Amino acid sequence: MSSWPRWMPVAGLVALLLHPAQTDGIALAGTSAILVGCILATVHHGEVVAHRVGEPFGTLILAGAVTIIEASLILSMMLSGSANPALPRDTVFAAIMLILNGVVGGCLLVGGIRHGEQRFVLEGVNAALCVLAAMATLVLVLPSVSANAASPSYSAAQLIFTAIVSTLLYATFVFVQTIRHRDYFLPEGVGALAGDAHASPPSSRAAALSLGLLLLALVSVVFLAKSLSKPFETAIAAAALPRALVGIAVAALVLAPESLAALRAARRDRLQTSLNLALGSALATIGLTIPTVAIAALVMGWPLSLGLDPKGMTLLALSLGVAILSFGTGRTTILQGAVHLVLLAAYIFTTVFS
Numbered sequence: 001m002s003s004w005p006r007w008m009p010v011a012g013l014v015a016l017l018l019h020p021a022q023t024d025g026i027a028l029a030g031t032s033a034i035l036v037g038c039i040l041a042t043v044h045h046g047e048v049v050a051h052r053v054g055e056p057f058g059t060l061i062l063a064g065a066v067t068i069i070e071a072s073l074i075l076s077m078m079l080s081g082s083a084n085p086a087l088p089r090d091t092v093f094a095a096i097m098l099i100l101n102g103v104v105g106g107c108l109l110v111g112g113i114r115h116g117e118q119r120f121v122l123e124g125v126n127a128a129l130c131v132l133a134a135m136a137t138l139v140l141v142l143p144s145v146s147a148n149a150a151s152p153s154y155s156a157a158q159l160i161f162t163a164i165v166s167t168l169l170y171a172t173f174v175f176v177q178t179i180r181h182r183d184y185f186l187p188e189g190v191g192a193l194a195g196d197a198h199a200s201p202p203s204s205r206a207a208a209l210s211l212g213l214l215l216l217a218l219v220s221v222v223f224l225a226k227s228l229s230k231p232f233e234t235a236i237a238a239a240a241l242p243r244a245l246v247g248i249a250v251a252a253l254v255l256a257p258e259s260l261a262a263l264r265a266a267r268r269d270r271l272q273t274s275l276n277l278a279l280g281s282a283l284a285t286i287g288l289t290i291p292t293v294a295i296a297a298l299v300m301g302w303p304l305s306l307g308l309d310p311k312g313m314t315l316l317a318l319s320l321g322v323a324i325l326s327f328g329t330g331r332t333t334i335l336q337g338a339v340h341l342v343l344l345a346a347y348i349f350t351t352v353f354s
Contacts (some may be wrong), residue, residue, distance in 0.1 A: 008034070008041040009213050014245035016227075028231055035224040036253065040070055043257035052207035065214065066281065069221050070095075070254045074289070075296055075306035076226035077246070084233075085303040086292045089140065090247025091313060094257045095285040096119035096136060097318025097347045098251055099278050101233065103259045105340025107266035107274040108326070118271040122330040128279035129327065131173045133320050135286045138165050140316065144189035144307030154304045156299075162306065163291035170287020177280075188273040193221045244351050254282060271332065286353075311354075315347050 017033045043292035053061065074088050111118045140161050143154065154162070177185050202210070236245055258281045265273040290306070297304040308316065322343060326336040 005041040006209075006213060008037040008218040009220055010250070012038040012217065012224060016220060028228065031127065032228060035221065035228065036256070038220045038224065039253060040240065040257050042069060042214060042217040044124065044223060045210040045217060045234055046307060048202055048210035049214060052201050052204070054062060064288070065218070066254060066258070067284055067292065068075050068218055070250070070285065071292040072218075072222040073225045073229075073250045074293055076222065077229040077250070079304060080202075082245070084243060085305045086243070087247055088248075088290070089306045090244045090291060091309070092285055093308060093316070094244075094248040094251035095142060095255060096132075097315065097319060097344065098248075098255055098281050099282040099285075100132075100323055101253070101340040101344035103262050103278045103281075104326075105337045105344060106259075107243050107262050107271065108332045108337030109334050109341065110263055110264035110337075111269065111271055111274070112332065113268055113338055115269045116333070118266075118269065118273045118332050119330055120275055120327075120332075121184055122327070124272070125175060125275055125279065125327045126175065127181075127184060128173070128275070128283065129320070129324055131169055132282055132286075133170050133182040133324075134168060136316060136320070138162070139286055140292055140308045141254070141313050142307075142344070144309070144313065154294075156298060157352075159294040159298055159304060163294040166287050166290045166317075167262065170283055172181070173283055173287070185276050187270060203298065205253075206342075216289055242351060242354055244354075248348070248351065251285075254297060261272045275327075282289065290335070295339065311350060315343070317352070 016032050033214050043339040044064055046061055049063045070091070074091055078084065108118070143158055143162075232249070233243075233246060236243065240282060258277050262274040265271070265277065294304070296302070319340075322339055326332060326340070
């Protein structure tokens with residue numbers, strides 16, 4: 001095991017103890033860097049434990065670790081910062097756009113430049129896109145166009161329905177991916193490729209150590225995010241930038257490890273692995289984070305607005321439509337990657353200059 005994932009959770013704990021003494025920008029910048037390191041360490045240790053226990057439990061552990069990070073960042077900002085009922089919506093929408101256009105587009109471009117045309121298993125990607133389109137529409141679009149969408153906040157019935165359908169669809173996808181139709185999500189010709197892609201499982205001692213460090217890193221992430229949420233929102237407001245940028249920053253922070261792993265896989269001509277990482281992260285963002293935030297909103301009595309405005313619905317529909325066309329043949333080139341990256345640029349531009 002590399003040394004930095006071992007000491008980073010400890011550094012996070014030290015930063016928590018020293019937080020009351022933080023008064024200047026340098027200290028806050030250092031704490032932010034430690035927070036990023038703790039997030040990377042969390043995913044690293046989650047991968048070690050997942051590799052030890054195998055599938056389908058490995059997938060659930062990784063998804064759970066990432067969801068805890070994302071949900072804790074959202075909840076801590078809602079607890080410590082100013083009331084922002086749209087923060088969960090902005091974060092989830094940003095995650096979908098960053099994954100569907102940024103991560104996927106980057107993988108297609110990097111893989112296309114290095115290997116020309118890349119192939120993947122069409123059934124698995126179609127299954128993920130089918131679930132993603134349904135979940136995104138039911139959670140982010142339907143309440144905005146329904147007859148009862150006059151209020152900017154969700155009713156209790158809407159939150160309960162959103163939590164149920166998100167959990168049900170994600171659970172069904174995990175069952176299909178890990179048990180019922182697992183071959184849909186494995187690279188074609190898994191012989192030599194699979195042997196090269198999967199190293200020997202770690203020992204029980206290494207897995208136990210990673211489990212303990214994973215828990216410590218999660219605690220550090222939750223409380224460091226809470227301590228930094230108010231200064232970050234204050235900086236966004238002082239710069240007169242849209243509040244939606246807070247959601248983009250949270251999503252980018254959470255998705256950084258998966259994004260790097262997906263790009264590395266695409267560079268090695270493992271596009272199937274890249275797409276599994278990217279689309280799986282998008283599904284977990286809706287299927288696990290939204291129910292968690294919805295339950296917290298019901299318990300705490302928070303107002304919560306998840307419906308997109310017409311601009312957001314247009315960008316979401318365009319991104320899903322382009323993704324369906326990009327993956328319709330089972331082969332991709334740099335052209336699809338360029339299109340997705342342009343859509344990402346359009347999303348960021350329209351968010352900043354709204």
